[in-house]
Amino acid sequence: QVQLVESGGGLVQAGGSLRLSCTASGRTFSNYALGWFRQTPGKEREFVAAISWSAKTTYYADSVKGRFTISRDNAENTLYLQMNSLKPEDTAVYYCAASAALAGTMRQNEYDYWGQGTQVTVSS
Numbered sequence: 001q002v003q004l005v006e007s008g009g010g011l012v013q014a015g016g017s018l019r020l021s022c023t024a025s026g027r028t029f030s031n032y033a034l035g036w037f038r039q040t041p042g043k044e045r046e047f048v049a050a051i052s053w054s055a056k057t058t059y060y061a062d063s064v065k066g067r068f069t070i071s072r073d074n075a076e077n078t079l080y081l082q083m084n085s086l087k088p089e090d091t092a093v094y095y096c097a098a099s100a101a102l103a104g105t106m107r108q109n110e111y112d113y114w115g116q117g118t119q120v121t122v123s124s
Helices: none
Strands: 002-007 010-013 018-026 033-039 046-051 058-060 068-073 078-083 092-099 118-123
Touching: 002 092, 018 033, 018 092, 018 118, 033 068, 033 078, 046 068, 046 078, 058 068, 078 092
Parallel strands: 010 118
Antiparallel strands: 002 018, 018 078, 033 046, 033 092, 046 058, 068 078, 092 118
C-alpha cells in the first residue's frame, strides 16, 4: 500500500503560480512512477503530468505543456507540480497517483494508488 496526501492547493489570480506537493508513505517511493490528474464537476478526470521512477522521463498534457513542471524528490518521498501562468480553465481538484509502470504513463487505469485531491481555483 502507498498512501498519498496532496497539499498546496488554493485560490490564485490568473497569471499566478502555485506549487502542489504530494507526500507518500508506505511502500518504497522510488518503486513507482507518479502522476498528476485533475477533475472538474461534471467532467471526467484528465491527465496532467507524469514522471518516471528515476525522474528521467516526464509527460505533459498539451494544455499544460510549457506552464507546468512535474518533479520528484525520492529522498523526501515527495512529488511536486509547479504551475505557472495559471488560467481559469486550470481550476479543478488535482490528484496525485502512483503507478507500477516505472517508465511513467498517462493512462489512469495504470495507476494503483490515489490521493484525496487538493482544490485549485484560478480567478479571472
